Amino acid sequence: MNPVRIGIAGAGVLGRLLAWQLSHAGHRVEVFDPASGPEARRDGLGPAGFTAAGMLSPLAELDAAGPDVATLGLRSVPLWADIAQRLAALDGQGDAGRYFRQHGSLMLAHGPDLGAAQRVLSRLTGAPADMPAPKRLTRPALLGLEPALLPGLHAWYLDGEAQVMPQAVLPALCAFARDVQWHWGRTVQSTAPGCITLEDGSTATFDLVFDVRGLGARPEPGAALRGVRGEVIWLHAPGVSLTRPLRLLHARHRVYIVPRPDDLIVIGASEIESEDRSPVSLRSAVELMAAAHSVLPALAEARIHHMETNLRPALPNNAPKLVAEPGRVWINGLFRHGWLLAPALIEQAMSQVSASTSTSTST
Numbered sequence: 185m186n187p188v189r190i191g192i193a194g195a196g197v198l199g200r201l202l203a204w205q206l207s208h209a210g211h212r213v214e215v216f217d218p219a220s221g222p223e224a225r226r227d228g229l230g231p232a233g234f235t236a237a238g239m240l241s242p243l244a245e246l247d248a249a250g251p252d253v254a255t256l257g258l259r260s261v262p263l264w265a266d267i268a269q270r271l272a273a274l275d276g277q278g279d280a281g282r283y284f285r286q287h288g289s290l291m292l293a294h295g296p297d298l299g300a301a302q303r304v305l306s307r308l309t310g311a312p313a314d315m316p317a318p319k320r321l322t323r324p325a326l327l328g329l330e331p332a333l334l335p336g337l338h339a340w341y342l343d344g345e346a347q348v349m350p351q352a353v354l355p356a357l358c359a360f361a362r363d364v365q366w367h368w369g370r371t372v373q374s375t376a377p378g379c380i381t382l383e384d385g386s387t388a389t390f391d392l393v394f395d396v397r398g399l400g401a402r403p404e405p406g407a408a409l410r411g412v413r414g415e416v417i418w419l420h421a422p423g424v425s426l427t428r429p430l431r432l433l434h435a436r437h438r439v440y441i442v443p444r445p446d447d448l449i450v451i452g453a454s455e456i457e458s459e460d461r462s463p464v465s466l467r468s469a470v471e472l473m474a475a476a477h478s479v480l481p482a483l484a485e486a487r488i489h490h491m492e493t494n495l496r497p498a499l500p501n502n503a504p505k506l507v508a509e510p511g512r513v514w515i516n517g518l519f520r521h522g523w524l525l526a527p528a529l530i531e532q533a534m535s536q537v538s539a540s541t542s543t544s545t546s547t
Contacts, residue, residue: 185538187211188391191380193372195219197233197350197526198396198515200357201267205530207362214388215364216380218371218400222358224351228461228493231354232398235416235494237442237450238348238523239429240264241289243315245521246308247438250503253521255312256528261286261346263527271353274360282445283353286346287428290330291318292479293338294434301338301433316343332425332482347429347442348523372397377511392537395514398497409516411459411495415468416452419476421486424449432475439475448489451476455520464491496520504529508536 187210192199195217207213219225224234242257268284275282293301305318318340321329326339333339358366371383375395380388395401402409426443442450454468469491477483499505499517504525507514513533518525 185209185211185534190214190392190394191216191388191390192394192396193217193375193380194395194397194400195222195358195366195368196231196396196398197354197522198518198530199394200354200361201526202394202396202530203364203366204357204361207364213361213364214367214390216367216370216372216382216388219368221368222355222366224354226490226492228495230494232414232494232496233350233354233522235414235492236350236520236523237416237429237440237452238350238353239289239440239442240346240348240524241342241429241431242524243308243311243318243342243345244289244291244431245524246311247304248502249521251310251312253503253525254310254315256504256532257521257524258312258315259528259531260524260526261344263531264346264348264523267527268348268353271356271360275356282349283356284346284348286344289342289345289429289431290321290326291340291342291431291433292333293432294478295336295338297434298338300435304433305340318342330425330427330430332480333430334479334481337479345429349444350523351444372400374403375401375512375514377509391511393512394533395512396516398516398518399495401497401514401516408500409497410457410500412498412519413454413456413458413460413493414452414496414520415454415456415464415472415491415493416450417464417469417472417491418444418489419449419451419473419483419486420447420489421449421483422447424480424482424486426480430479432479434475437471437475439472441476441480449476449483449486453520459495461493461495464493496522506533506536508533513537 268280272280
């Protein structure tokens with residue numbers, strides 16, 4: 185694409201990544217979002233990407249998603265690795281590990297839950313051919329990878345899976361975007377090809393508009409979006425060694441345990457069909473922490489750092505939707521897969537935009 189004026193509605197994971205990529209490609213970019221600024225929030229009203237654990241688990245997500253999600257997720261992992269390297273070069277520290285880590289992941293099950301685990305594993309057989317299958321681990325092999333885990337667990341290693349660090353990546357995408365105009369505190373009422381209409385009735389015109397507002401797009405005709413409540417707990421756990429994300433397979437729960445820098449561990453995530461943004465419930469807190477403690481006994485002395493809730497934007501089929509038309513691209517419904525799918529969906533969208541631009545130019 186030749187340099188053009190681009191307007192972006194929404195500054196979540198998709199909006200910030202778009203602004204960063206498009207500005208470095210030489211385009212003039214403006215972003216509109218109702219948030220007061222780019223910083224993280226813990227009140228459930230900011231971008232859902234801040235609340236997420238940032239797991240990049242294309243194979244494990246086949247438990248609750250189709251093969252298209254796995255294929256897009258598989259593509260996103262190397263894209264995130266490249267983004268992390270570029271951010272590390274821009275921030276002057278050169279440490280891509282602040283943004284992205286790839287050590288695989290583990291699926292775990294207690295003995296009584298082996299049947300439930302096998303049912304989950306059977307759903308992973310629809311993986312793309314180039315995606316490694318889960319590898320069953322012996323007890324010594326498991327403890328060699330994660331010595332702090334409870335001995336005797338059933339375990340499977342998922343090679344190639346990774347994680348991003350949302351609290352580092354989201355601010356960095358804003359900070360290192362090139363000459364982007366960030367219109368914080370501005371709510372977008374609607375979008376149309378080449379046009380963004382704000383809540384006060386004013387309009388801004390562009391060559392191309394991206395609508396990536398998540399639940400903020402719900403007033404739009406045909407946007408059958410709903411919010412799905414997620415809850416996470418942050419623990420401060422000095423001395424608890426954990427290298428890679430864990431998923432505990434259970435008859436009732438899908439609990440993940442994800443290491444973060446500075447001795448922090450994130451536990452999540454409930455998935456509740458509710459748009460309640462109130463604080464984490466006692467039931468969720470007890471169940472999530474008990475599940476995590478059951479596989480990592482050393483968490484007994486961890487301290488609760490904070491708890492968060494947020495709403496994931498989902499369409500009726502829980503699958504993402506990308507609509508590209510001349511002058512506007514609409515992406516939404518990423519559900520629980522925002523971090524997993526964002527780079528691949530943007531790559532797909534830009535391919536369609538470029539093809540459309542080339543066709544219109546040739547005619």
